[in-house]
Amino acid sequence: MKQWLKDAVFYEIYPQSFCDTNGDGIGDLPGITSKLDYIKGLGCNALWINPCFDSPFKDAGYDVRDYKKVAPRYGTNEDLAQLFRTAHEKGMHVLLDLVPGHTSEEHPWFKASSQVEKNEYSGRYIWTDHCFAGGDGMPFIGGETDRNGTYILNFFKCQPALNYGYGKIHESWQQPTDAPDCRATVEAIKDVMRFWLAMGCDGFRVDMAFSLVKNDTHHKKYTCAIWRDIAAMLQEEYPQAALISEWNAPRLALKNGFDMDFMLSGTHNGYDWLMRAYDGTMDSNPHNIGKAYFCKDSGTGIDKFLDDWLPSYKATHKDGLYCLITCNHDTIRPAAGLTTDELRIAYAMLFTMPGAPFLYYGDEIGMRYQKLPTKEGGYFRTGSRTPMQWAPGKNLGFSDAAPESLYLPVDPSADAPTVAQQQEDPNSLWHTVQSILAFRHAHRDLDSDAPFKVLFAPKAKGDYRPFAWRRGKLICAVNPAGAQAELPLKLKEGTRTLFVIGSAEVRGEDLILGDQSFAVLG
Numbered sequence: 047m048k049q050w051l052k053d054a055v056f057y058e059i060y061p062q063s064f065c066d067t068n069g070d071g072i073g074d075l076p077g078i079t080s081k082l083d084y085i086k087g088l089g090c091n092a093l094w095i096n097p098c099f100d101s102p103f104k105d106a107g108y109d110v111r112d113y114k115k116v117a118p119r120y121g122t123n124e125d126l127a128q129l130f131r132t133a134h135e136k137g138m139h140v141l142l143d144l145v146p147g148h149t150s151e152e153h154p155w156f157k158a159s160s161q162v163e164k165n166e167y168s169g170r171y172i173w174t175d176h177c178f179a180g181g182d183g184m185p186f187i188g189g190e191t192d193r194n195g196t197y198i199l200n201f202f203k204c205q206p207a208l209n210y211g212y213g214k215i216h217e218s219w220q221q222p223t224d225a226p227d228c229r230a231t232v233e234a235i236k237d238v239m240r241f242w243l244a245m246g247c248d249g250f251r252v253d254m255a256f257s258l259v260k261n262d263t264h265h266k267k268y269t270c271a272i273w274r275d276i277a278a279m280l281q282e283e284y285p286q287a288a289l290i291s292e293w294n295a296p297r298l299a300l301k302n303g304f305d306m307d308f309m310l311s312g313t314h315n316g317y318d319w320l321m322r323a324y325d326g327t328m329d330s331n332p333h334n335i336g337k338a339y340f341c342k343d344s345g346t347g348i349d350k351f352l353d354d355w356l357p358s359y360k361a362t363h364k365d366g367l368y369c370l371i372t373c374n375h376d377t378i379r380p381a382a383g384l385t386t387d388e389l390r391i392a393y394a395m396l397f398t399m400p401g402a403p404f405l406y407y408g409d410e411i412g413m414r415y416q417k418l419p420t421k422e423g424g425y426f427r428t429g430s431r432t433p434m435q436w437a438p439g440k441n442l443g444f445s446d447a448a449p450e451s452l453y454l455p456v457d458p459s460a461d462a463p464t465v466a467q468q469q470e471d472p473n474s475l476w477h478t479v480q481s482i483l484a485f486r487h488a489h490r491d492l493d494s495d496a497p498f499k500v501l502f503a504p505k506a507k508g509d510y511r512p513f514a515w516r517r518g519k520l521i522c523a524v525n526p527a528g529a530q531a532e533l534p535l536k537l538k539e540g541t542r543t544l545f546v547i548g549s550a551e552v553r554g555e556d557l558i559l560g561d562q563s564f565a566v567l568g
C-alpha cells in the first residue's frame with residue numbers, strides 16, 4: 047500500500063468545465079492550478095483529471111490523438127508540469143487519465159496502421175484480413191481505409207482498439223498476447239506512462255482497464271497479466287505511483303497490479319441502491335427517483351448495498367482499495383435524486399467508509415444535473431459536465447467569455463448553488479463536506495485501509511433503516527429515515543459523540559440517532 051493513499055481524498059476534475067483563465071470559454075490547466083488552495087481547503091489532497099491530451103474530442107478527449115501533448119485548449123505541457131509542481135508544494139498528488147484500450151482514429155499510429163504498405167504500426171490495432179470480414183463478435187468498421195481489412199472498435203466509431211492480442215483465438219488475423227505486435231503495444235503504453243511520470247505525475251486512472259485483450263477468459267487471465275507487468279514496471283521505476291482502474295471488479299483489479307478500483311453505478315447494483323436507484327440509470331431523464339437508501343422515505347435498507355459491496359470488500363481489502371465515489375463524468379449527478387439533507391448524510395457515509403473517496407467537482411455544493419443536448423459524445427452524460435459554479439454573477443465565476451461561447455452553459459436557475467455563497471453559510475452542504483473531510487484527516491482510524499466491520503445492519507422495517515459500522519476504535523452510524531432510531535450498539539461506558547450531522551445521543555448502551563442523521567462515536 048502506497049503511503050500517500052492512506053489519507054488520500056480525491057477530487058475529480060473535468061478540465062473543460064472547471065476554471066477558465068484566458069476567457070475562451072473553456073476550462074484550462076492554469077485554472078486548475080489556481081484552484082488548488084480551494085481544493086485543499088475543502089479537504090481533498092489529490093486530483094484525478096479527465097483526459098487533457100490532444101484530441102479531436104469526439105468522446106470528450108477519451109479519443110486521444112497524441113498521448114504526449116496537452117490539448118492546446120487546456121494549455122501546454124509546461125502548464126501541466128507547473129500544475130504537478132504546485133500540487134506537490136502543497137502536499138497534493140495528481141492522477142492523469144490513461145486511455146490504453148484505444149486511440150482516436152486520427153492518432154498517427156492509426157494513420158500508419160491504415161496504410162497498404164506494411165510498417166511498424168500495421169499491427170498496433172486489430173485488423174481483419176479482408177475488407178468484407180466481420181469482427182468475430184466485436185464491432186468493426188470497413189471501407190474507410192486503403193488497407194484491405196476491417197478494424198475492431200473499442201467504444202465509439204472514433205476509437206479503434208489497440209492490439210493487445212486475443213485469449214481464445216478463432217481467426218487467423220487474431221494474435222496471441224505474446225506476439226511481437228501485442229508486446230509492442232504494451233511497451234508503447236508504458237512509454238506514455240513514463241513520459242508523464244518523469245514530468246511529475248503521480249499515477250493514472252485507467253480507462254476501461256478490463257478491455258485490453260479480446261476473447262479473454264472469464265477471469266481476464268491475459269488482461270490481468272498485462273496489468274501485473276505494467277505494475278511491476280511502476281514498482282521498479284516509480285514505486286509511489288498509483289493506479290486506479292475503471293473496472294468495478296476488485297477481485298481482478300486489486301490482485302493484478304491496481305492499487306484501487308472504483309465501485310461504479312450499474313443498474314440496481316449495490317452502489318446504485320445507495321445513491322440513485324432510478325428506473326433506468328443510463329437515462330438522461332431520471333424518473334422514479336426516491337428509492338435510494340439515502341432518500342428519506344424510500345424504505346430501502348442498507349442490505350441492498352452491503353450484499354454487493356461487503357463480499358467484494360472482504361475478498362480484497364488486503365490487496366488494495368475499493369473506492370466509493372459521489373459521482374463521475376459518466377453518471378447523473380447525485381443532486382438529481384437526493385435533497386441537500388440527503389446528500390449530507392450520503393457523503394458522510396461515503397467519506398467514512400474504507401477506500402479512498404472520490405468527490406466529483408461541484409458535488410460539494412450539490413451542483414444539479416442539467417438537461418442539455420449532447421456535446422462531444424457526452425449524450426446523457428453532458429448534463430453532469432457543466433461549468434463549476436464559483437460565485438454569483440457572470441457565468442457563475444467560471445469564465446469571462448460571452449455566455450454563448452462557453453463550453454457548456456452554466457446552471458441557469460436563479461438559485462444555482464455556488465461556492466462563494468455556501469462558504470458564507472455555516473449550514474451549507476459545502477461546510478458539511480469540509481467538516482467531515484477534516485474529521486477524516488484527523489483520525490487514522492478513518493484511513494483508507496484502516497479496519498472496517500459491520501456493527502448493525504438490520505433489514506429495513508418501515509422507517510427503521512439505520513446502519514452502523516466500526517472503523518478501528520471509532521463507531522460510525524447513519525439513519526437516512528424521517529424518524530428517530532434507537533440502535534442497540536452495546537456501547538461501552540464513556541462513549542461520546544465526536545462528530546454529528548442532525549442529532550445523536552448516547553443513552554446507556556444505545557445510540558439514539560435523529561431523523562436524517564449521522565454520527566461518529568469514540
Ligand code: GLC
Pocket residue numbers: 105108109145201253254292375376
Ligand atoms: C470510459 C470513460 C468514458 C468514455 C469511455 C471510452 O468509460 O469514463 O467517459 O466515454 O471510457 O473511453
Ligand code: CA
Pocket residue numbers: 065066067068069070071072073074119
Ligand atoms: Ca481557457
